[in-house]
Amino acid sequence: MKKQQGFTLIELMIVIAILGILIAIALPAYQDYQVRTKATEGLNVAAAAKLAVAEAANDNGGVDKIKTADVAYKFTAGDTKYIDTIVIGDAGKITVTTRNTGATAPIVFELTPTTNTDRTAIDWACKGTGGDKPSQLPSSCRPKAT
Template identity: 45%
Template sequence: MNAQKGFTLIELMIVIAIIGILAAIALPAYQNYIKRAAYTEVTSAIAPIKTAVDTCFAIEKDLAKCDTPGEIGETMPTGLTGKALKSISIAEGGAITATPNDYKGIKTAETCVLSPVKETSGAGQAAADTGRLIWTYSGACVNNGYVKN
């Protein structure tokens, strides 16, 4: 008697079910990875502005003197069409806001704010200004997991 070769219908259905489950898990994870990778363009564009604010603060010792492009000696970068970065602005107190374009799943409303706070050592009346800034992210970039503090 000749033995038949090949797979049974149930074996093929099990393989298809396994592939379907793996795709259902992998596809959202991949899409989130693509968004985070595209958002790195936005966060990396903040770096030179942050450095300029740090430098200005080290010289001036006052964030109020480091909250315009002219005061920090930088021009605000703007993105190109089809890229992740739309614009960067600096606000009172040195807070830097980055706005992305609608790009690879990122939405324009998913802004990122990087805010400086003067670092101090000690507590109460003995607290002394260290001359450094501590930076914290806030906004949709943190809520969506694009950056971490």
């Protein structure tokens, strides 16, 4: 007599159930990762704006003396797929607004400059808002847990 080989129906159903559980856990995390990656482009594109703020701070004697008109920077919305606007305000504050990231609400970053204690460099603080949940924001811009 030949011995039958193969999987039983129960074994196949168990494997499919395990795969279903793993996919149910992994899919939301992957979607958050995609949104976060697209939004992080805003921080990378804002590097040029940071440089413009640093130059204006050097010319005007500090970041606290910067006015919007002092900064020579212009962002064109068509330059990137995921960034809607980059605006530099008074005191060198940079606001980055995203688009088409997959989040229901646009993700907005506020980069605030401060001169470090020995006045040799500018430190940047990032505050992010928008998106569907904090996990969609880059870790450097998420609200601090209390």
